Amino acid sequence: MNRSSFVKKLLVFLGFSSSTNVLLSSCEKGETLLEVEEELSAEEKAYKELKENIGENGFFLDGKILNVDLTHKNYLKLQTTGEFINDSENYVLLLRKTEEDILALSNCCPHLGTSNRWSYSNGEFRCANHGNSYGTGIGFAANCSSNSTSGNLKQYKTEINQDILIVNFDT
Ligand code: FES
Structure with missing residues (x-):
């Protein structure tokens, strides 16, 4: 299991929706940044x-x-x-x-x-x-x-x- 899948499963376990997007990226010092972005419905996207x-x-x-x-x-x-x-x-x-x-x-x-x-x-x-x-x-x-x-x-x-x-x- 890669790190992204692991974090996603962890977030579902913690109560986030299974449609939550998880973005992992590395910064200069080698630290991992975690961004959690809720998936928006088409209506919500249009409104935004x-x-x-x-x-x-x-x-x-x-x-x-x-x-x-x-x-x-x-x-x-x-x-x-x-x-x-x-x-x-x-x-x-x-x-x-x-x-x-x-x-x-x-x-x-x-x-x-x-x-x-x-x-x-x-x-x-x-x-x-x-x-x-x-x-x-x-x-x-x-x-x-x-x-x-x-x-x-x-x-x-x-x-x-x-x-x-x-x-x-x-x-
Ligand atoms: S222009 Fe005459 S009432 Fe409006």
Whole structure:
């Protein structure tokens, strides 16, 4: 039995999982270094990779998929129900609608396209440029800068993976 197999069996005996990876390597002085690395599931690996790709602004845009780190200081408001963030870098309003759900909506006003004058109350976003309000439901979505004065803002599909919000702009 080689040393790696022996150490692996020893770790199983001590209660580590049998899928634990054991890496043995020698350092300059001839001492043996032991690294124990738990095998991650595919989901855990994908999550870890996403976390590593999140940039200093708290998000990672991968094509049409936006990944937002909800623990990043830029997005902490989303931990409170009823709060929203106008993410102007990604042209999206992020709204913590309920404890379970975060909505992602276009931040382009359906009236004349203003994107930076939004407020939110009673389930609607109001654009202060001309005072029009738009819903956050599904159904009739008013397009960006289409001269619409009513309807819902365009909505994108979202999901939450642990502390990462995933927005699919292709929906
Ligand atoms: S541009 Fe938003 S209400 Fe007119």
